[in-house]
Amino acid sequence: MKFFGGLVLLVFVCCANGQQFKCPPKDGQYEDPVQCDKFYVCEEGIATPKLCPDGLVYDPLIRKINKCDQPFNVDCGDRIELQPPQPSPPYCPRRNGFFAHPDPKVCNVFFNCIEGEPTESKCTAGLLFDELTGTCVWPDSTQRQGCEDTSTRKLKDGFECPKEHQTDANGNVVVHPKYAHPTDCQRFYVCLNGQEPRDLGCQVGEVYNEDSQRCDAPENVPGCEDWYKDEPSAGKPVKKSRK
Template identity: 75%
Template sequence: MKIFVLAVIAAVAVGANAQSFKCPPKDGQYEDSRQCDKYYECVDGEAIAKLCPDGLVFDPLIRKRNKCDQPFNVECGDRTELQTPQPKGPCPRRNGFFAHEDPSVCNKFYNCIEGDYTEITCTNGLHFDEYSGTCVWPDSAGRQGCKATENTLKDGFTCPKESQRDANGNLAVHPKYAHPTDCQRFYVCLNGVEPRDLGCQVGEVYNEESQRCDAPENVPGCEDWYKDDPAVPLGKQSKKQ
């Protein structure tokens, strides 16, 4: 009963505001001067006050019929007021992208559509930024109190914090590292933080100097890596890439 009464009061208030809004000569949709998720539908000079779905705001610059969009895509300016939130579950409003309810969990967020939500996990090493609705580097997100997410492979490898230069002397975006005991295997750190365990094709070993797969005889210490492997023909062992 209480919810019904509030809905009636809200409808009366919206109708009263519509009566005070003066439509421009051209029919269309126009923003309210104070409330960012409120707008007016003008037809033949008559205004009908409407609200965007909870969580979305009105963008008068969108050139399409539905002008309600995510808040991070819209410049509200002085239109600072919003409708009363309609939370459901972990969604503080019915629609939008929202941070995890635990402020220390920075790599997960919710995509809410009419109160139904999907939990999404950012790519390893990234944090959710509520001001852009995307996953960004922690420095860009600027969130405090986040739990450290440790990216460690099963064999214990983690990406070094020090930057790496490639064979041409350029800063490596996805640095590579030789495996300490397996000449055929090597690691790649995606964006410098997310480790992947990869391997060269049979007959080749990883050359740390050139940072590519190479013939065994070109890599000191790995010359005889395939010597006792019957699956690798002798000719292939010395085949260069």
């Protein structure tokens, strides 16, 4: 009987809240003024309260019937209240949404929860997951602290990716910038997402052209014209420093 009585009370409160909301003259869906995941369906002046699936919030600006979306896509403004969470531990603090790994030191792994079922995903090399945007971002674009280093930041020869972003002719940041090797004309470095270095090389007979950021003929790269001069068949190159 106590459970039944509590259920009746819940229904009464729900209906009472719906009656407190005054519908505009036009039928439709309207956001609750204080709770971001709550809205009302108004028909002939009667308001029926509704809740978005746990983890989603209501966006009145969406031009479709289902107006519930991810929190990072919606500006809730002063509507800061939410329904009680329905967690599915350990990866889903709410039934729906994108959530960081529960271990605060694992910053490149996140989970997409759909009705309490998590799907694990991993950011590409050098990026960290940011719950505020629901995306993977550069480390300097998030406030997350104490994240473990998930990639190799320094090669055996000591090369590290420069902290400064490389830009193209239009001023756009180069996603995977390349850098010439200081002593070997055939080799060059690639920084995946500007963070994780890789040591690569051109095919035998070519050298790296820093201006075009491509492998090129030796005669087109100042200082590397004679890189293969002692190997007519373009076999093993003679090692010497770049000028």
